[in-house]
Amino acid sequence: MNEHRQWKSVDNLIQEVKGKLQGQEKLSRLFETCYANTLHTTVRVLADGTTYVITGDIPAMWLRDSAAQMRPYLIPARQDKVLAELIAGLVRRQFFYINIDPYANAFNESPNGACWDRNDLQQNDWLWERKYEVDSLCYPIQLAYLLWKNTGCTSQFNEDFQKGADRILQTFSCEQDHEKNSDYRFIRKNTVETDTLSRDGKGAVVKGGIGLTWSGLRPSDDACTYGYLIPSNMFAAVALRYLEEIADKVYDDSCLKERAAHLRRQIEKGIEEYGIVETEEFGKIYAYEVDGFGQYNLMDDANIPSLLSMPYLGYQGDEEIMQNTRRFILSGANPYYYQGKYARGVGSPHTPVNHIWPLSLIMQGMTSTVKKEKEDILRMLSETDAGTGLMHESVHVDNPVKYTREWFSWANALFCEWILDLYTDYSKIEY
Numbered sequence: 001m002n003e004h005r006q007w008k009s010v011d012n013l014i015q016e017v018k019g020k021l022q023g024q025e026k027l028s029r030l031f032e033t034c035y036a037n038t039l040h041t042t043v044r045v046l047a048d049g050t051t052y053v054i055t056g057d058i059p060a061m062w063l064r065d066s067a068a069q070m071r072p073y074l075i076p077a078r079q080d081k082v083l084a085e086l087i088a089g090l091v092r093r094q095f096f097y098i099n100i101d102p103y104a105n106a107f108n109e110s111p112n113g114a115c116w117d118r119n120d121l122q123q124n125d126w127l128w129e130r131k132y133e134v135d136s137l138c139y140p141i142q143l144a145y146l147l148w149k150n151t152g153c154t155s156q157f158n159e160d161f162q163k164g165a166d167r168i169l170q171t172f173s174c175e176q177d178h179e180k181n182s183d184y185r186f187i188r189k190n191t192v193e194t195d196t197l198s199r200d201g202k203g204a205v206v207k208g209g210i211g212l213t214w215s216g217l218r219p220s221d222d223a224c225t226y227g228y229l230i231p232s233n234m235f236a237a238v239a240l241r242y243l244e245e246i247a248d249k250v251y252d253d254s255c256l257k258e259r260a261a262h263l264r265r266q267i268e269k270g271i272e273e274y275g276i277v278e279t280e281e282f283g284k285i286y287a288y289e290v291d292g293f294g295q296y297n298l299m300d301d302a303n304i305p306s307l308l309s310m311p312y313l314g315y316q317g318d319e320e321i322m323q324n325t326r327r328f329i330l331s332g333a334n335p336y337y338y339q340g341k342y343a344r345g346v347g348s349p350h351t352p353v354n355h356i357w358p359l360s361l362i363m364q365g366m367t368s369t370v371k372k373e374k375e376d377i378l379r380m381l382s383e384t385d386a387g388t389g390l391m392h393e394s395v396h397v398d399n400p401v402k403y404t405r406e407w408f409s410w411a412n413a414l415f416c417e418w419i420l421d422l423y424t425d426y427s428k429i430e431y
Contacts, residue, residue, distance in 0.1 A: 007039060007076070007080070007083060008080075009076035009077075009079055009080035009083060010035065010036070010039060010073065010076050010080075010083070012076070013035075013075065013076050013420075013424075014031070014032050014035055014036070016424065017031055017035075017419060017420065017423050017424060018031070018032060020423040020424070021423060026382040027378060027382055027419070029389055030381070030382060030385060030389060030390075030415070031415070031416060031419045033389035033390060033412075034389075034390060034391060034412035034413070034415050034416050035072065035412075035416045037390065037409060037412045038053070038069045038070070038072075038073075038409050038412060038413055039073065041407075041409075042054045042055070042056060042069060042409050043086070044109070045086065045089065046089075046093070046109070049089055049092075050089045050090070050092045050093035050096065051086055051087070051089035051090040051092075051093055052090075052093060052109050053065075053066035053069055053070065053090055054409075055069075055106075055408075055409060055410065056405070056407040056408050056409040056410075057405060057406070057407040057408070059114070060106045060107065060108060060114070060116075060128035060129070061093075061097075061106060061107050061108075061109070061128075062105060062106045062136070063094055063097065063098070063105060063106070063107075063136040063137070063139055063140055064105070064133070064135050064136050064139045064219060064410075065409065065410045066090060066094065066139075067090070067094070067139035067140055067142065067143040068139065068304070068410050068413055068414065069409045069410055069412075069413045070087050070090055070143065070413070071143070071146070071413060071414075071417055071429065072413050072414075072416040072417040072420060073086075073087060074087065074146055074147060074150045074151070074429050075150075075420055075424075075429070077147070077150065077151050077153075078150055078151050081151075081153075084147065084151040084153040085153065085155065087143070087147050087153075087156075088147060088153050088155045088156040090143070091140060091143055091144045091147065091156035091161070092155075092156055092158060092160060092161070094139075094140035094143075094164075095140060095156075095158075095160040095161045095163075095164035096160050097126070098137065098140065098164040098167060098168065099160055099163050099164050099167060100124075100126050100127075101124070101126070101127060101130065102137060102164075102167045102168060102170075102171045103130055103132040103171070103184050104126075104127045104128075104129065104130045104131075104132075104136075105129055105130070105131045105132070105133050105136045105217075105221070106127070106128040106129040106131075107126055107127060107128055108125070108126055108127070108128050111124075111125035111126045112125060113125040114128060115127060115128055115129065116128060116129045117129075117188055117191075119187075119188065119189055120186070120187070120188060129221075130186065131186060131216060131217045131221055132175075132184055132186065132215065132216040132217065133215055133216065133217045133218065133219060133221070133232070134172070134175075134213060134214075134215040134229060134232035134233065134235070134236055135215075135219045135232050135235055135304075135305050137168045137171065137172070137236075137239075138232070138235045138236055138238070138239040138305075140164075141165070141168070141239040141240075141242055141243055141246075142238070142239055142242060144156045144157065144161065144242075144246070145242035145243075145245070145246060146429060148246070148250070150429060154250060157246065157250050157251070162251065162256075165243060165246075165247075165256065165260075166256070168243075169243075169256075169259050169260060169263060172213045172236060172240075172263055172267075173213075173263060175213045175214040175215075176208065176209065176210075176211065176212065176213050176214070176266070177208030177209055178202075178203070178206060178208065178214035178227060179202075179205060179206065179208050180208055181208075182202075182214070184202075184216065185197070185200065185201030185202055186201050186203075186216055186217070187200065187201040193223070194222040194223050194349060194350075195221075195222070195223065196223065197216055197217075197223055198223075203216055203223070203224065203227050204224075204225065204226055204227060204291060205291065205293075206226065206227040206228055206291045206292050206293075207291065207292030207293050208292075210228075210270050210273070210274055210292045211266040211267055211268075211269045211270025211271075211273070211274075212228040212233050212267060212270035212271065212274060212275070212290075212292065213228075213233060213236060213267060214227040214228060215227060215228075215229040215232050218232075218301060218303065219232070219301070219303040219304060219305060219306075220301055220302070220303040220348050220349075220350040221350070222301075222348075222349060222350050224289055225289050225297045226289040226290055226291040226295055226296065226297055227289070227291065228270075228274065228275070228289060228290045228291065228292060229288070229289050230271060230275040230286055230287055230288060230289065230290065230307070231286075231288070231305040231306050231307050231309065231310070231313075232305050233267050233270065233271055233275070234271060234305060234310060234313060234315040234317070235305040235313050235315070236264075236267055237264050237267045237268050237271070237315065238313050238314045238315055240260045240261070240263055240264035240267070241260075241264055243256070243257075243260040244257050244260045244261050244264070247260060271286075271317070272317075272318075274290050274292055275287055275290055276318075276321060277296050277298065279298070279328070281328075281333060282324045282325075282327055282328045282333070283320075283321075283324045284318075284320075284321045284324060285298070285321060285324045285325040285328050286307055286310075286317065286321060286322070286325045288300055288301070288307060298328070298333075298334075299334055299335050299336055300328075300329040300334055300336065300346055301336065301346070301348045301349070301350070302336070302345075302346050302347055302348045302356070302357030302359050302360035302363075302394070303348060303350070303357075303359065304359060304363060304414075306329075306346075306360070306363065307325050307326075307329055308326065308329050308330075308346065308360060308363050308364060308367060309363050309367065310322055310325075310367075311367045312363060312366055312367055326367075329346060330345075330346070330364065334346065336348055336349065338353070338354045338355070338356050338397050339397060340354060340396070340397025340398040341397065341398045342380065342383055342384055342395075342397060342398060342399075342400050343356055343361070343380045343383075343384055343395065343397045343400075344356070344380075344397065345357070345360050345361045345364060345377075345380070346360035346361075346364070347360070347394060348394070351393065351394040351404050352394075352396075352404075354396055354397050354398065355394035355395060355396055355397070355402075355403075355404065356394060356395065356397055357393065357394045357395075357411070358381060358384070358391040358392060358393075358394075358395070358411045358414075358415065359391075359410065359411050359414060361377050361380060361381060362377070362381070362391075362411070362414045362415050362418050363414070364377060365377040365378065365418055366414075366417075366418050366421065374422070381415065383400060384400040384403075385400070386400050386401045386403055388406060390406065390407065390408075390412055391408060391411035391412050391414075391415050392404060392405055392406060392408055392411065393405035393408045393411065417429075
């Protein structure tokens with residue numbers, strides 16, 4: 001890994017934040033431990049100059065997690081060209097993988113045949129897992145764009161990026177009519193129903209041609225109930241807007257720009273026409289999933305993209321509907337909202353009942369405009385680390401020492417991003 005590399009820019013930023021957190025020793029220690037964690041324990045620079053980032057306690061690289069893990073380092077990378085190039089190396093690795101298989105969500109460092117389940121369909125030796133999740137293709141575009149905007153670095157925009165961008169557009173377009181056009185299947189035998197797709201791996205029937213793009217699984221890696229996952233479609237719209245600007249300013253490619261713009265407009269139209277549901281208690285809200293035929297799933301999940309993360313993602317939806325949706329998510333009407341002695345917030349069907357995720361708590365804080373709400377969340381986070389100095393995947397609302405995954409780098413990174421946003425003057429990531 002990268003534990004012996006000294007990152008002076010990162011160390012300086014840690015000391016600056018610790019100075020701002022005087023009198024808040026628990027938060028200070030949490031930030032220092034979490035900010036050093038990803039860079040020192042999950043990152044490997046490979047011989048080809050690309051960067052491999054494991055998710056934490058699983059020795060594979062998720063496209064989603066790896067991008068999210070490196071986001072907080074965009075801040076010191078503004079003054080640190082070596083760090084900027086480390087992040088660019090990750091983007092190049094991500095797009096190398098996308099060109100191998102745009103339907104896979106997690107990859108091996110080499111074609112060593114390691115995998116989660118060897119019985120998954122269409123396995124090849126590069127793939128750790130082949131769960132098709134729309135967000136897996138959005139995060140690498142976002143990271144490439146944010147790196148460019150925050151540091152000026154453009155080495156990530158190589159031939160693999162151009163080829164990968166084309167494959168992403170092809171994949172999103174194909175999956176706008178999954179029933180007719182797609183050959184993708186995912187079957188996992190002898191497992192729970194949320195870890196495989198119905199109908200011999202094709203998933204529940206959806207209505208094609210409505211603008212939305214299909215996702216087999218959620219960012220939790222759980223199967224979708226209905227194939228049009230609204231928060232992932234929102235993220236796709238945002239990522240496609242980034243791609244339009246990259247096509248225009250970096251590549252001067254009017255064809256790529258227009259393809260991305262056309263697809264984005266279709267997806268945005270589909271969200272607003274099919275992704276909104278009228279409720280008695282909250283008024284109009286965005287559904288979590290729909291099938292295009294009128295069936296929908298009203299909930300939110302802790303994993304990002306989520307409906308709670310709409311402002312963080314940069315999705316520009318109807319403001320009243322977004323606020324209504326937030327009220328719904330942070331209430332008992334959301335079947336995965338839990339309250340207990342130590343914490344309250346959004347959990348996930350991916351983890352046991354009464355477990356909430358630090359990811360969702362942090363996202364609630366990052367998207368809140370209420371000071372008291374932010375303070376309450378910081379307190380909950382500092383009281384539920386079980387003395388580890390790190391964020392977990394999930395924690396029981398009544399018992400902080402009952403948690404899942406001691407080493408979950410994505411949550412550590414998002415926590416640091418929020419602390420940087422709160423306690424430094426210049427730290428906001430430029431979009």
